[in-house]
Amino acid sequence: MSHKAGFIAIVGRPNVGKSTLTNELIGKKLSITSPKPQTTRHRIHAIDTTDDYQMIFVDTPGMHIGNLKAINSYMNRAASSSFADVDIILWLLEAGKWGKEDERVLEHICKAEATVIVCANKIDKFKSNQQVLPFLQKIGQKYQPDEMFPLSAFKKNDIISLRKLLLKYLPEQDNIFDADFITDRGEKFIAAEFIREKLMRHLSDELPYDLTVEIEQYELDGQMQRISARILVEKNSQKSIVIGSKGEMLKTIGTEARRSIEGFLERKVFLKLWVKVSKGWSDDKRALASLGYD
Ligand SMILES: Nc1nc2c(ncn2[C@@H]2O[C@H](COP(=O)(O)OP(=O)(O)OP(=O)(O)O)[C@@H](O)[C@H]2O)c(=O)[nH]1
Ligand SMILES: [Mg+2]
Missing domain, CATH: 3.30.300.20 (K homology (KH) domain)
Incomplete structure (x- = not known):
């Protein structure tokens, strides 16, 4: 297989599990997480390099509405600017939940040029995957992404399957960063x-x-x-x-x-x-x- 590399922005409203998923995808705790919304304030690159690929995940602040302080504008800008210049947008939702903030993210998604993969997270809260299907169908009526993927960020097998799916859409190219580079943050x-x-x-x-x-x-x-x-x-x-x-x-x-x-x-x-x-x-x-x- 030829070498693949690229940027994958992880976007969505606050508290859907973006930072948890970022950490699980690279297998290292880099991005902070908490049960409270608006935990992440800055964009952070989390890089996973193997012999076959380099995936550069961009964890972003949750896009939110309602708060009008300068820090909230900073966070929303950090998130919305991540839609450009990436190869894949991984739009994270919480399975079974849809609200005004998801609607706001959708407006940005509609303008994006990258491949869009919709992931419905936290499916461990459901008794079976079947129960998540009506939610995915509803999302499909609003927007048709390149892929839809229900998962739990806590399940190792889901992370392995998601990595495979991302690899399918990652462009063929050499590493963008040195192989031992794990983040753009000091x-x-x-x-x-x-x-x-x-x-x-x-x-x-x-x-x-x-x-x-x-x-x-x-x-x-x-x-x-x-x-x-x-x-x-x-x-x-x-x-x-x-x-x-x-x-x-x-x-x-x-x-x-x-x-x-x-x-x-x-x-x-x-x-x-x-x-x-x-x-x-x-x-x-x-x-x-x-x-x-x-
Ligand atoms: N049950 C369940 N909880 C999850 C899962 N993934 C993340 N969580 C929890 O969801 C909460 C929010 O997780 P974060 O990763 O901080 O969410 P975020 O989207 O980065 O949030 P912001 O930074 O505020 O935008 C935490 O309490 C996580 O433990 C999952 O698959 N299942
Ligand atoms: Mg976060």
Whole structure:
């Protein structure tokens, strides 16, 4: 077989499982995930290279409506700009669920020139695959993609079958990136994201949407990676919640984040976290740009 390579954008509304699927497709945790919508804020490349192919997955923020802050426009732009210059668009839906945000994604899909594969995720929630058929038929009446594929991102066999399907549509060409390249994002970005993931998972209500993480110090000290990170929140009351009673919340988040960064870097990590109030950062274009949202 000749060598194949190309870009595959994973798009869809928030919370359908795009980042979970991205990680499963490359067999490594790169992109953060959580049960809350709007977890992913930045586009990230996750690259899987074998002797036969190089698949460059582009995980994207969930396209959403309703929120009008500058950070929401940034996220929607990061997602919609991923429709161009890719070979395949993998449009992820949640099987059995269709809403206004899916409708919004459909508007972009209709304008796209790439091959479109519609994947209906989370079919493990159904007793049998048969139960998903009416949903797929309904989608087929709205839009006819090149392929439709029901799956669960948690099922190894589904991931193997999806990879085969993607390979069918990937163009014949040499690798685009070096074979040992796994992402376009640096270690500092991944470290900040892994900290944000723990914040997303531990903090309730709207708080996770009002915070961001900034790496202040990132230095190798012998075998140890020393990281100091600042958590920015919008209000004083949020600072107390993130720190928690006797500092317990921040301690839990720090321990969990350190472990996952160590897993990624495969070296010991010393992680220091602190919280700062930065009013209005999420709706201020200049503040956003200085925090890496540009
Ligand atoms: N039951 C089930 N849950 C899944 C599956 N795939 C993902 N999830 C869960 O769905 C939730 C959202 O997953 P994410 O991967 O963060 O979703 P996303 O589409 O990247 O979300 P945003 O970044 O917010 O756009 C998490 O709780 C996942 O564990 C699946 O196949 N079955
Ligand atoms: Mg995501």
